[in-house]
Amino acid sequence: xxxxxTFRGWVLPLLLIAPQVLISAIFFFYPAGQAVYQSLFIxxxxxxxxxxxxxxxxxxxxxxxxxxxxxxxxxxxxxxVTLCSMIPxxxxxxxxxxxxxxxxxxxxxxxxxxxxxxAIAGVLWLFMFNTRVGVVSWYLGNLGYDWNHVLNGGExxxxxxxxxxxxxxxxxxxxxxxxxxxxxxxxxxxxxxxxARFWKRFWTIVLPLLSPTTFFLLVVNVVxxxxxxxxxxxxxxxxxxxxxxxxxxxxxxxxxxxxxDLGASSAQSVILLFVVGLLTIIQFKFVEKRVHY
Amino acid sequence: xxxKRGTGLWLTHVVMIFGxxxxxxxxxxxxxxxTVTQPEIVKPPMPLWPGDQxxxxxxxALFSGVNVPVATMLFNSLVMAIGIAVGKIVISLLSAFAIVxxxxxFRTAFFWMIFLTLMLPVEVRIVxxxxxxxxxxxxxxxxxxxxxLIASATATFLFRQFFLTIPDELAEAAxxxxxxxxxxxxxxxxxxxxxxxxxxxxxxxIYGWNQYLWPLLITTxxxxxxxxxGIKQMFPxxxxxxxWPVIMATSILAMIPPVIVVVSMQxxxxxxxxxxxx
Numbered sequence: 224x225x226x227x228x229t230f231r232g233w234v235l236p237l238l239l240i241a242p243q244v245l246i247s248a249i250f251f252f253y254p255a256g257q258a259v260y261q262s263l264f265i266x267x268x269x270x271x272x273x274x275x276x277x278x279x280x281x282x283x284x285x286x287x288x289x290x291x292x293x294x295x296x297x298x299x300x301x302x303x304v305t306l307c308s309m310i311p312x313x314x315x316x317x318x319x320x321x322x323x324x325x326x327x328x329x330x331x332x333x334x335x336x337x338x339x340x341x342a343i344a345g346v347l348w349l350f351m352f353n354t355r356v357g358v359v360s361w362y363l364g365n366l367g368y369d370w371n372h373v374l375n376g377g378e379x380x381x382x383x384x385x386x387x388x389x390x391x392x393x394x395x396x397x398x399x400x401x402x403x404x405x406x407x408x409x410x411x412x413x414x415x416x417x418x419a420r421f422w423k424r425f426w427t428i429v430l431p432l433l434s435p436t437t438f439f440l441l442v443v444n445v446v447x448x449x450x451x452x453x454x455x456x457x458x459x460x461x462x463x464x465x466x467x468x469x470x471x472x473x474x475x476x477x478x479x480x481x482x483x484d485l486g487a488s489s490a491q492s493v494i495l496l497f498v499v500g501l502l503t504i505i506q507f508k509f510v511e512k513r514v515h516y
Numbered sequence: 517x518x519x520k521r522g523t524g525l526w527l528t529h530v531v532m533i534f535g536x537x538x539x540x541x542x543x544x545x546x547x548x549x550x551t552v553t554q555p556e557i558v559k560p561p562m563p564l565w566p567g568d569q570x571x572x573x574x575x576x577a578l579f580s581g582v583n584v585p586v587a588t589m590l591f592n593s594l595v596m597a598i599g600i601a602v603g604k605i606v607i608s609l610l611s612a613f614a615i616v617x618x619x620x621x622f623r624t625a626f627f628w629m630i631f632l633t634l635m636l637p638v639e640v641r642i643v644x645x646x647x648x649x650x651x652x653x654x655x656x657x658x659x660x661x662x663x664x665l666i667a668s669a670t671a672t673f674l675f676r677q678f679f680l681t682i683p684d685e686l687a688e689a690a691x692x693x694x695x696x697x698x699x700x701x702x703x704x705x706x707x708x709x710x711x712x713x714x715x716x717x718x719x720x721x722i723y724g725w726n727q728y729l730w731p732l733l734i735t736t737x738x739x740x741x742x743x744x745x746g747i748k749q750m751f752p753x754x755x756x757x758x759x760w761p762v763i764m765a766t767s768i769l770a771m772i773p774p775v776i777v778v779v780s781m782q783x784x785x786x787x788x789x790x791x792x793x794x
Contacts, residue, residue, distance in 0.1 A: 336543075342744050
């Protein structure tokens with residue numbers, strides 16, 4: 224789509240667009256280019272010179288047991304976060320939609336966790352499940368369950384998943400609730416007159432009508448769990464125990480800043496660039512479909 | 517009518533209240549922990565009802581903290597969040613205006629260049645971006661906190677979409693009246709975009725406030741810590757026991773500004789959310 228009426232001149236528009244182009248070039252394109260460039264080299268330990276290794280860093284990465292494991296961890300993590308945030312959100316939205324009055328109050332209450340930073344959410348959940356002072360872990364201990372996410376990889380994963388999904392419930396709730404409110408009442412009432420009960424109506428009418436929103440949220444939540452959950456993992460587990468919660472983004476950080484392995488870290492950045500690209504394409508394809516639904 | 521009445525309605529309310537309580541529990545617990553003494557916490561189970569140490573703990577957190585007073589970190593977070601929100605909105609308004617209302621050399625090239633920055637989070641390119649910022653000597657500075665995070669195209673796209681819906685007659689009339697482009701921008705385009713700007717501001721403020729990894733990397737000086745990343749620094753290394761009441765008071769302080777923004781500007785917030793994801 225283009226404007227029919229435009230202004231003349233080309234110095235002014237170039238000046239107008241310059242800030243954004245400059246910032247993108249300096250803080251986006253140059254670093255991205257550097258990541259690609261550095262991924263082809265191995266710097267010596269003193270950082271004085273570096274040796275060209277071609278795709279050596281990538282070969283090394285894919286041969287690395289921990290890196291391959293981190294793909295699996297990321298996949299498991301993002302699927303769990305997506306499910307744990309979407310299902311409760313859908314349930315709450317359906318409940319709120321049943322109300323004639325008062326849903327606004329619940330909405331206001333449920334928005335809160337969205338405003339809480341992932342890192343803060345991590346601290347809150349860490350506090351509840353802390354092995355020494357945590358309330359929940361203490362009651363679990365009383366019930367005979369010995370909670371220890373510091374040693375048990377499965378429990379560590381469970382904790383970071385719940386802490387990451389928590390704030391997302393608000394987000395998903397808002398979208399589901401808006402979509403539910405947009406479902407035409409006439410369709411539902413027609414089904415009700417034909418004798419369909421609530422859950423029957425839900426499965427056969429409402430859920431299919433929600434599918435655009437659901438697919439959209441699926442993609443957005445996967446993107447979230449890939450890239451925005453760093454704070455949760457860093458505050459709760461720091462990727463441990465035995466790298467059982469080291470997702471890809473955490474590994475870029477751990478190898479690049481903690482391990483100072485710049486070549487491998489850059490190669491990981493490049494791989495993530497591709498992952499992001501792929502997710503973006505999926506999102507755009509999908510968004511277009513959503514518009515025509 | 518298909519809405520529930522009678523018992524069904526009450527049942528729905530009960531389910532909703534239960535859901536809200538479960539979702540709220542972590543925040544409630546943090547609040548309780550911020551109002552009791554350290555011994556009450558380290559001897560589990562901790563109480564589930566607020567104690568009487570509210571003033572002491574919050575005063576201690578705000579004015580002495582663990583490494584640095586929390587008041588300092590709150591100020592840093594505020595500067596960063598507002599800097600990111602305002603910076604992004606300003607550069608996007610300008611570049612979207614240029615792209616929509618002018619024909620100039622390399623317009624399409626620039627457009628695609630901006631388009632490419634869409635959706636690539638700073639997390640992915642941390643090492644090289646860190647080197648760039650270090651090269652400019654911007655470590656431990658507000659510039660270093662803000663600039664790399666405003667290199668994104670979401671806002672530009674939003675404004676572009678919106679500008680395309682502004683009737684052509686307005687630009688035509690402005691031209692006939694002899695208004696210069698910037699005059700048109702200030703008097704027509706900016707006032708018309710008010711709601712979009714406000715909605716975007718809410719979203720970007722929260723985005724900036726909640727940043728974690730980037731401030732963690734570039735602020736080594738505790739004086740420059742933002743509150744969201746500073747909390748992790750308050751945990752002692754090794755076997756020392758963390759000062760839970762102060763840490764929890766800090767968590768509550770860290771979530772108050774974004775919660776106020778979200779709850780008080782709920783309408784704008786939801787609008788911004790829906791717009792920026794489209």
